[in-house]
Each structure stands twice: as C-alpha cells, then as structure tokens.
Amino acid sequence: xxxxxxxxxxxxxxxxxxxxxxxxxxxxxxxxxxxxxxxxxxxxxxxxxxxxxxxxxxxxxxxxxxxxxxxxxxxxxxxxxxxxxxxxxxxxxxxxxxxxxxxxxxxxxxxxxxxxxxxxxxxxxxxxxxxxxxxxxxxxxxxxxxxxxxxxxxxxxxxxxxxxxxxxxxxxxxxxxxxxxxxxxxxxxxxxxxxxxxxxxxxxxxxxxxxxxxxxxxxxxxxxxxxxxxxxxxxxxxxxxxxxxxxxxxxxxxxxxxxxxxxxxxxxxxxxxxxxxxxxxxxxxxxxxxxxxxxxxxxxxxxxxxxxxxxxxxxxxxxxxxxxxxxxxxxxxxxxxxxxxxxxxxxxxxxxxxxxxxxxxxxxxxxxxxxxxxxxxxxxxxxxxxxxxxxxxxxxxxxxxxxxxxxxxxxxxxxxxxxxxxxxxxxxxxxxxxxxxxxxxxxxxxxxxxxxxxxxxxxxxxxxxxxxxxxxxxxxxxxxxxxxxxxxxxxxxxxxxxxxxxxxxxxxxxxxxxxxxxxxxxxxxxxxxxxxxxxxxxxxxxxxxxxxxxxxxxxxxxxxxxxxxxxxxxxxxxxxxxxxxxxxxxxxxxxxxxxxxxxxxxxxxxxxxxxxxxxxxxxxxxxxxxxxxxxxxxxxxxx
Amino acid sequence: xxxxxxxxxxxxxxxxxxxxxxxxxxxxxxxxxxxxxxxxxxxxxxxxxxxxxxxxxxxxxxxxxxxxxxxxxxxxxxxxxxxxxxxxxxxxxxxxxxxxxxxxxxxxxxxxxxxxxxxxxxxxxxxxxxxxxxxxxxxxxxxxxxxxxxxxxxxxxxxxxxxxxxxxxxxxxxxxxxxxxxxxxxxxxxxxxxxxxxxxxxxxxxxxxxxxxxxxxxxxxxxxxxxxxxxxxxxxxxxxxxxxxxxxxxxxxxxxxxxxxxxxxxxxxxxxxxxxxxxxxxxxxxxxxxxxxxxxxxxxxxxxxxx
Numbered sequence: 001x002x003x004x005x006x007x008x009x010x011x012x013x014x015x016x017x018x019x020x021x022x023x024x025x026x027x028x029x030x031x032x033x034x035x036x037x038x039x040x041x042x043x044x045x046x047x048x049x050x051x052x053x054x055x056x057x058x059x060x061x062x063x064x065x066x067x068x069x070x071x072x073x074x075x076x077x078x079x080x081x082x083x084x085x086x087x088x089x090x091x092x093x094x095x096x097x098x099x100x101x102x103x104x105x106x107x108x109x110x111x112x113x114x115x116x117x118x119x120x121x122x123x124x125x126x127x128x129x130x131x132x133x134x135x136x137x138x139x140x141x142x143x144x145x146x147x148x149x150x151x152x153x154x155x156x157x158x159x160x161x162x163x164x165x166x167x168x169x170x171x172x173x174x175x176x177x178x179x180x181x182x183x184x185x186x187x188x189x190x191x192x193x194x195x196x197x198x199x200x201x202x203x204x205x206x207x208x209x210x211x212x213x214x215x216x217x218x219x220x221x222x223x224x225x226x227x228x229x230x231x232x233x234x235x236x237x238x239x240x241x242x243x244x245x246x247x248x249x250x251x252x253x254x255x256x257x258x259x260x261x262x263x264x265x266x267x268x269x270x271x272x273x274x275x276x277x278x279x280x281x282x283x284x285x286x287x288x289x290x291x292x293x294x295x296x297x298x299x300x301x302x303x304x305x306x307x308x309x310x311x312x313x314x315x316x317x318x319x320x321x322x323x324x325x326x327x328x329x330x331x332x333x334x335x336x337x338x339x340x341x342x343x344x345x346x347x348x349x350x351x352x353x354x355x356x357x358x359x360x361x362x363x364x365x366x367x368x369x370x371x372x373x374x375x376x377x378x379x380x381x382x383x384x385x386x387x388x389x390x391x392x393x394x395x396x397x398x399x400x401x402x403x404x405x406x407x408x409x410x411x412x413x414x415x416x417x418x419x420x421x422x423x424x425x426x427x428x429x430x431x432x433x434x435x436x437x438x439x440x441x442x443x444x445x446x447x448x449x450x451x452x453x454x455x456x457x458x459x460x461x462x463x464x465x466x467x468x469x470x471x472x473x474x475x476x477x478x479x480x481x482x483x484x485x486x487x488x489x490x491x492x493x494x495x496x497x498x499x500x501x502x503x504x505x506x507x508x509x510x511x512x513x514x515x516x517x518x519x520x521x522x523x524x525x526x527x528x529x530x531x532x533x534x535x536x537x538x539x540x541x542x543x544x545x546x547x548x549x550x551x552x553x554x555x556x557x558x559x560x561x562x563x564x565x566x567x568x569x570x571x572x573x574x575x576x577x578x579x580x581x582x583x584x585x586x587x588x589x590x591x592x593x594x595x596x597x598x599x600x601x602x603x604x605x606x607x608x609x610x611x612x613x614x615x616x617x618x619x620x621x622x623x624x625x626x627x628x629x630x631x632x633x634x635x636x637x638x639x
Numbered sequence: 640x641x642x643x644x645x646x647x648x649x650x651x652x653x654x655x656x657x658x659x660x661x662x663x664x665x666x667x668x669x670x671x672x673x674x675x676x677x678x679x680x681x682x683x684x685x686x687x688x689x690x691x692x693x694x695x696x697x698x699x700x701x702x703x704x705x706x707x708x709x710x711x712x713x714x715x716x717x718x719x720x721x722x723x724x725x726x727x728x729x730x731x732x733x734x735x736x737x738x739x740x741x742x743x744x745x746x747x748x749x750x751x752x753x754x755x756x757x758x759x760x761x762x763x764x765x766x767x768x769x770x771x772x773x774x775x776x777x778x779x780x781x782x783x784x785x786x787x788x789x790x791x792x793x794x795x796x797x798x799x800x801x802x803x804x805x806x807x808x809x810x811x812x813x814x815x816x817x818x819x820x821x822x823x824x825x826x827x828x829x830x831x832x833x834x835x836x837x838x839x840x841x842x843x844x845x846x847x848x849x850x851x852x853x854x855x856x857x858x859x860x861x862x863x864x865x866x867x868x869x870x871x872x873x874x875x876x877x878x879x880x881x882x883x884x885x886x887x888x889x890x891x892x893x894x895x896x897x898x899x900x901x902x903x904x905x906x907x908x909x910x911x912x913x914x915x916x917x918x919x920x921x922x923x924x925x926x927x928x929x930x931x932x933x934x935x936x937x938x939x940x941x942x943x944x945x946x
Contacts, residue, residue: 011946058899108927129860129933131903136829158829280902376943393943395899396909396916402897404904404927415894415909416916419946471925472904532858533934535900541935543942545804547853548934 009377012390013421036435038370042343048076055293056348057282060400062448064291073319078326085329089620091278094256106275107486116235121245125155152590168514169218174258176214186233188267195492202506237273253619270489287403295326300456330621356623358609392418400445410472514627515615522629534601552606553586555597576611654720669711684816692817748870766792777849802851812871819863832856861937900935
C-alpha cells in the first residue's frame, strides 16, 4: 500500500485563545492574561488541588525545575508529572524502593567493560542505537550478550542467546533464573549476607519456579534459562539493562523489582562494570524526575514527605509546600474524569496521542475547564486548549542541561533563534508566575541551575563551567572539586555497617499475566515498540524524509498471515475491547504465531492507542502498552 | 569517596624525531608523538575515532634501519627509534602519492590538500589532462576496465549518486581511504552496508550488488559522512547548497547541544547558516557518541525549522 503522508507540523508563532469554541490568534498580553486569569479563578473557587501540571521530559532540567516550582510555590499543589509515567516510572519506583535512588547505576563505559550483558524487554539496536554501539564494543571484546524479548529483533540478532518469552511472563522467567542461581550454589552469599535483607523469604517464593515450570509458562527452553542463570551469576561484571518491555505492563514495578532481585542475588550492583540500567525513552526523562517534576519528590530526588526537606525549600522559595504526595499523571487523568481536577497546564507533552486508550484521554481533557498548552506545535493536545502559548525548542533554541540514561548532566546550548513570535519556556513560566504575584527574575538557564545547586546536594558540584570542561558530569556530584565514582551504590560493599547504610531488600513478587485476556474473540497478543527512524506521536520525526520510513503496519508472522488469509500490504481491521483501527499488514519472521507488533509513530494516520489497554501499574501508574488482546479481520472487498 | 581516573599505567618511551628527543607514553604512534611535538604530518585516511587503515600513504616517515618508509599513523613508537619526517625520500613519496591521487580524484573539497601539494611541489597535470568522466563505475561488469590511452590521466570521475533525501555519494572524490567502511562496519555502526568492490583501478566503495542506498542495508546514521575526509560523502543539504553556490562556511556557527530522540544523550554539533541548521555532526571526543549518531540524531532536526 502506498503510504499516505501527512503534512509535517508547522511551528506555532502566535498565541491562540478559545472564543465561542474556536481557537483564534491573540496578542501575547491577551493570551498570558487569559491563562493567568484561569489559574486565579481555579485557586479562588476550587483551591490548588484542582490544578495539574504536565511538565516536559524533552525540555531542559532548568525548565522542569521552574515548572515544578511554579506548581508548588505559585499554585500550592504537588500535582506535577510528565510522560515518565508512560514509560519508565516503574524503573524509578523499583530502583528507588530498593536503593533509595531512581537512576541507572552504571556508565556507558562500564557497559563496554562488562563480561555479560542482559538486555531484557528492549530493542536498543533500533531504539537506542548509540547505547548499542557500546554494547557491541563489549561483544567484540568477548562479552556475552543475552537478549530477552518476545520478538526476534535486530538487537536479538546480535545476541549469543535469545530468550523469546511470551509477552508478560518476565516475572516467571526472572524467578526461574533466581531459583537456578540459588540451587546451583552460585548466589553471591557474601554480598547477600552483608548488603541485603529478605533473602530467605525471596528464596522460598521462587521455589515453585523450576526450569520446567518456567519453560511451560514463558515458552523459553529450560536449557536457555539455565545458561543465562549460570553465565550471569558467574560473571565478574554483569550488566542488566531494560526498557519498556519491562515497564509498560500493569505490574511494571514488579517486573523491575524482579530484575533487581537478580542483581542482588549475583552481587551485580555497586561495583565498576556491574549494574542495573533502564534506558530512557525521551531525552530528559531522568532529568525531569531529578528536578522534582514528579508528584512525590523534590529537586534532587528528595522525599516530599520529609518535613526538613520541605522546610528547606519553603525557606528558599517563600512557599508552603503541601505535606503530601501530589497526583501522578495517571491519577490526574482520573481526577479530570471525576471533575476534581479542572485546570491543567501542559508543557510540551501530547497526552492525547501518547496515552493508552486515547479516546478516553480526549474525553477527560475535554472535561477540563481551563486548559493551557505550551508547545512548539499545535499538537492534537494543543487543539483542545483554551490558551495555546508558542514556545521555543528546548534542545536548540535555549540554554540549559539535560540528564541522560547514565545520569550524565550535559549542556544544552542555543544554536538557533526561535521563530519570531515564539518565546522561551522559562520566560513564559516566570511571566505567568509574575501575574500570580511571584516576582521571579532568572536571567537565563544558568541562574535557574545555580538556584537548583543550592537546594539539591547531588547537583551541587556541577557548575556550568565544570559541565563544559568535563563534557558533562554524572550525578551525584556533591562538591566542585571532587567527582564520585561512575557507578552508584558502592556503599553496599563497605565493610563498615555504618557506611553501608540501609540494606537493599529482596522483594517477593507474584506472577500476574496481562490484564487483557486472550479469548476466542481476541486471540492475538499485540505488543508495541519503536522503529529506528521514527518516534512516538510522530510530531518531531515526521519532519524529515527518512528513506527507511514505511508508515504504520500490523506486523504478523508468516504463519498467522496464512491462517488469516492476508498478504503483505493488505489493509486489515484490528479490533480490541476498546476500539478498532485499520492498518496494512507487514510480514515479520521475527514474530511467533499469536504475536503481533505495532508502533505509536504515526497516530495522525493510524492511532494505535485507540486499541491499547489502560490497565496501569498500581505503584507507578504506567499503562500496559505492551499487551493488548486483538482480533485481526480481512476487510470485505470493495469495488 | 573520590575517584580520580588515572587510566592504565603507562611507561614513557623515548625516541628521536628530526633530531629532537621526544618522550611519549607507551603505545603512542609516531603520529601522536609528532602531534604532541607540534609537527604537522599530512594525513588523509587517518581517523581519530578509527583504527589506522594504512590506506593513503601520505603520512609516511623514514625510520632509521627500516628498508621502507613507514606509516606514522599506525607505527607505534619504540625506544631509541630514530624518525625523520622531512627528508628527500619522504617528500618525494608524498609528492608522488598526492600527484597520483590528484590526477585521478577530484580533491576540490579535501581540506588542506592544496597546501600540501604546493609544499612538496606535486604536479598532477604531468600525467596528462584528465580522461573524460566515465559512466557509473558500479555498472561495470567484474573484470571489465577501460584500457588507458596513454594520453590522458585515468580518473575515477563519475556522476554523483543522489538516490535519497539525506546524503549523496560523489565517488569522483573518493580516495578509498576505508574510513567509511570501518565506520559502517565492525568499528562502530556494525551495519556493513558499504565496502570495497572491484579490483585494481576499478576498486571502489559500493553497496551489496551495487544497490541504490534505499535498497541496501544502509540505516542512514551518516557516520560514514562524519569520517569522510574528501567530501565524497556529503549531506544532501550541504551538497544542494554547494551546487546552488549558497554554502558558506565563513557564515556558519557550530554549536554543540544534546539530541532529543531518546535518553542516551548524544552530543550534536549544529552547523547553522542564516539561522538555519545546514548540517549536524558529532564531537569525536564525546564519551557518549565518539562522533557517531543515528538517523534521528543526524537528520531529525527539520521539524524545528518548519516555520
């Protein structure tokens, strides 16, 4: 099928306001006043908890710092979050629960120096290509690569061993690996005794997951599970890396915790070259969270429930931060539906196209009384707004920093003037704060950063000058004259219990299969992911002419295509319990019968989120994008 | 705990370059030592992120006791070695190499080569006027080659290959330095979309079965373009601007920032002319990218310019 190209998005250059149902151009003064008046009205009539902020995982640390400060100090609520909720919130929740810190524990150089690398539920060859170059350096050096994924991806084609498990059976597989490590006497008992707790309960809990039981449930041959268990546990330096194949499940946090259990069992954390690494999907998911643009943490990942932490920020900001967690993005959407959250400020996010079951999201956002969207394009979300504020592009039209997946804070520099009529994100936030009675005066990104450094100990040593000089610095960095190791949690190996600190707990986890059950009506499992040349919601990557781009397809294995009587390029109807879409078929021999694959790259043409399921992880709020049940039907021939 | 990265402990090696004693860490090449001593040795196929390919032979130096000249880019310094970089022999060698390259290849977009030619008195014209451009060299059958007429200089000139919107291949400028092959292959990208085809004077860089790029294994990371020293590979935007006469490096700024297409944090250097991004490269010293990018980092910037 010839692909119908949609028009690329064009930059916004004039503010828009909604009058009698229609968006119309407005002056900056009118738009800003309209936005501020709506915030004031909400505060006067409903109070601060009726406000929600969607901050932006693609904007700078500085923007995220100011956005959460606006939410907490100007409005007076902790309802601030970003798209981390749709991707790696379970990684942060899991890592923070065990180690008190939600970052990946290693550096890319340590990946190159590892002996065994396990990539679990990820396809970095396509989704994180430069990370995968570091993996391939290790492979060429002799490291063993295991890839665990329901699909045989281009990443898996580089693996020494591929474990093609059934979607949603990660916990049984992890448990069987754990049991095999324990039964073979390969558990790192010295580390377990010294640095962990809860081992006995954990060991008892994995006991039913024999290799045979796991083979039955996961579809992975027992011999492969055994080989992975032995190779990982025997390695000097073992790395475990994952992406959304682990997190985008209704029990994503449990999945992450089951992987952490393995690292604790083998002692593969807290040492050079050994670690646990979630690969982030958006450029500044890590930084947005580090800056406090999440409902339960202040900048520097400091706990919002800690009165001393709040007192420090209140003293610096003249604020009165509520002593409870705010709503996360998923909870904010629920609150919109209930009518409790009536005023929303969205910066650079596009939930209408990125949330699972998107028809439901549109309904909820339409329920909001005052919606302000700040973006560089009139996205599908911006089209619902009452006020649209044209912003500049963070990565090339502003100065600041991003934090990458190895916790490296790096300088972002202004290379271009934004289009005439667009304004800097931070200026816009400050202007709105001023209209609500808070006179903030930041001369630029560096001013914001220096304020953050006084309040976040883990960023204190990172001046802009030093970031320039060293090509970025990994957090934590407490002092301007020191650097910490490139890996986290070295404390766990300290002999002195005082220095060692809180033991890392094993977690007892039960297997819970995907929520969307396969039945006769919906017999095929749909899983989702990324392709190399495109990007979620298509707003950015739709702007360049990629020779690799073939548009959205429903990928099926050859046997399923034969069974359904469909051929490549034939358009079929795909239905789930939420809705239905149509897409052309593509044959992928990397899939097994009963498994189909799609992306979220072209929602303007084929909106896959119409059929995904909104079942969310109760801890992290992330939806089960990876496991929908679908039916595929041939379309009647039309003449 | 404070950790200072010391790297591997290295002994120093002492040797002589052009009569001067130099001390360099064990494992350094002669080229490294010369660079540290402030000596300029011409290089074409040397890539700072790649293993030396030893292909172009312009960096040859004399090492006492060695029968042949040695490539300074790959020969490791040894204690007591006596190296001469500017002798009649090295100058003659460089002159002939540059003449042969210059007579067969379009070096008009190769930085610095005109200066080196002038320095060593290279006269590519002495092989005669260039032969007329041939058809696409990829169309030749194996073993087929043109018999030189003895009056004109054989060249690798051929039409520019424009088969996609992202980068173009002008193999009339290719000196077969292998940098693109190494960057596409095992050293970085591991895609193996391009390698050497043909023999002798017919040798050329090509795709499998000489397919157009969109039908090849190419994933458009542009890492081959990043390392190409002659402009044989260039970005389409740059190529078009050069054709139109509007490419002007003197009006360009280069600003390094960070890519937004995933969480890896790749460094992008945006080359901007008249407030328009005209090219994206990546700093070779970045510990994240080592000069490499993927298709989105290299080419996915147009959306900010849809004004």
